Amino acid sequence: MKKPAETIPERVDLLVAGGVLLTMSDAMETFADAAIGISGGEILFAGSMRDYPELPEAAERIDASGKIILPGFINTHCHAAMTCFRGLADDLPLMEWLHNHIFPVEAKYVNRDMVYRGTLLAAAEMILSGTTTMADGYFHESSACRAAIEAGIRTVPAQGFIDFTPPGDEAVRNHIAVAEKFLGKWRDRSPLVTPALFPHTAYTCHKRTLKAVKAVARAEGALCFVHLAETAEENRVVRDATGLSPVRYAESLGILDPRTVAVHAVWLEPDEVRILADTGAAVSHSPESNMKLACGIAPIPELLAAGVRVGIGTDGAASNNDLDMVGEMNACAKIFKAARMDPTVMDAASVLRMATIGGARALGIGDRIGSIEPGKRADIVTIDCRKPKMTPLYNPYSQIVYSAGGADVSDSIIEGKVVMKNRRVLTLDLEKTMEDVEKIAAAVRKDLEERCVCRHG
Template sequence: MNSDHEKPDILITGGTLLTMAPPGRIMDNPVIGIRDGKILFVQQGPPSLSRSMTAREIVDASGCIVMPGLVNVHSHLAMTCFRGLADDLPLMTWLNDHIFPAEAKFIDRKTVYAGAMLAIAEMILSGTTTFCDGYFFEGEVGRAAIATGMRGVIAQGFIDFPTPDRPGRSEQAAIAERFVERWRDRSPLVTPSLFCHSAYTCSPETLQTVKAAARRTGVSFQIHLAETREEVRLLRERYGRKPVQHLRDLDLLDENTIAAHCIWLGGEELDLLAEGRVKVAHDPESNMKLGAGVAPVPEMLRRGIDVGLGTDGCASNNDLDLFGEMGMAAKLHKVFSGDPTALPAERVVEMATIGGARVLGMADRIGSIAPGKEADIILVDIRKPHLTPLYHPFSHLVYAARGADVATSIIGGRIVMKDRCLLQIDLAAVMEEVRRIADRIREAGFHHKADPL
């Protein structure tokens, strides 16, 4: 029996464990001890081993796959308020005619907080335990993360036209640095970052100013990159360079840059990303829905580029279920390449866990289940018709499981969902608040209706 000194707060027993440390390791009938928010030990043994241990709370994982919580490396949480607002449109039309005008009119602190609360609820319910976000009024996203017990990277957004939280382009460096300092030590759950929307909405001066602030403060720098053919055309017209070449010329490519999408890249640009150790956020469902294209992810991985999975925002996806994203990523690259071995299931699960943690610079803390790491753990209930029988856990997670199969979620050693019940969020109240926001948007005539067939 364990001594009081070593007694865990939470004991997880039974099930099938995917440690992701190293990736591919599978353990039956594990016993996982959690103390003070961290993983205390991971052991394998007969049921008698767990019966000899005590803890404040014992979680029975029988019939479940136990695995690290999923890491969503690219999102815009507040855009849950725009879910389904403007669908079946090209990216530039979607942005310029619908999303940017809606943001200008409706995005404020209250809307961002409400949208973030709904997004966090959706993510916890579908197995995500860490998100990476970039938007306006990003401090409200941080407040929502703390209130719900969610782990998040929050990035203050910058763009070269007036935004809801910043009327002009003045004092960008000061605004960026104040944001980082305000959030650097606010909570162990929240990590600050900085985000420039893109190279076609931000001038070279803005990009360099914000990146310099990120370097001075030691945080990551996020940007949408090479998402569409139109972006490539615009940058070649303005600067005579492709998007990655343009960022190279501005000295923005390094290991603390997280580039989302990265679709329209040739071999030279992939080499530049690899040489700069740039991290990539792959958002397959958003890219497919907007008709943006297919990112060359298998080629990125062959070059040693760290790639994680993201959902993008609900206005372009339209959900935040990383299980769906895993399945879509694996199948998309198989059909696009004509190669059924492209992006195998185990590699996709790695991208959604420890790979995502590497993208965020947090692999020493999250993404795998090992002693000393943060206790961010989910239990996937496989006692269901669509998950029976079980031969290979990794392929089950990618090709058969859904976010709704996640039964329990633990973040930082705190149980935030148990038996599909959210413990920190009044979900009915959160949804009602977002419905009220949607009523205002609808009444103002911002709801795009697709042309009839």
């Protein structure tokens, strides 16, 4: 995988040297005493220092000795701005949580400013825990794009669509116009942004909306996300309304294809794993949100065995309640072992693949990111192993999935730019970012207290 020594340039923008490199390439190559050269946001070479007689001069250098170097994590499903509602309502069933708590505060507080500030906070949290790409689905996504670019994090922003009443012709035309405008605005605008669309679910979007939004995505070659088969209740509601399970309903509408990401895919009948595989749809798995909302356990081993592309996502901070992909991997590696009484399912290396190259492929950008190989964009993180909890180091995959936490991520490079060095985020003022969301939360809190007083006299 490394380039021959004679092709190594004399100068690079950035050199990452030392440490153990996990490339996450298909061959799962690893290198000790790593050396990675980056220029113009691209990985030029990656291997072991021992193989390069002379390293190039570098404008900037990261010393990774004592650290593990790996591709940044790819969060394949979140609602970034929902950091504003973190901890607002917990320990409730999905439908009650959504309809009685989340939808009412969203109706009042979601606006451009809230999405911008909430997404900045999410970006800060994600950078600090090693995520370099987020697939975000929410409203006012142009504001989310601005925040992501400012933070320097790669994003697949998906403009959300929802119907609170069955949409007439004009509402459908409006959805189409919003979708086209969003994709048109962000296509080719920034190397960090790959715009997408997100009809919320089969029970909150009318079939006309689902079909229309997917048609725009298909015409533009954009990715389309949809929450699908998240709870038994959803399956019952969709079946009552349409006579079909959510997956069969989505299939009947023609919205499953290789540019669709089915989010959650928990309640699948055995032959529906085959439907997802045959249509080429990808799946985003959010074990912590599924556990917290008591949704159930998705058949991820079966989906992987059927050849479905599966990535890991945190879901929103209101249902998780953090955006830490290291914690998410830990949950993912353990939940199937406990449920199936089988310690061999979902081994650490497979889970780390899902959180990196697997996620990149689920999002259709596996040719650009997800592994550390020459020619790919440089999205790289390091994890500090010079800590009691990370000592000794026998198996770096196990160490990351079972021993590490998000706070052990030390450095982060996105699109060749260092956005965090020795845990200092270089792109954002963290204090201000937190303060701004605290101000939004203060208004929400006051509102909730008043509602509570009204209800109880």
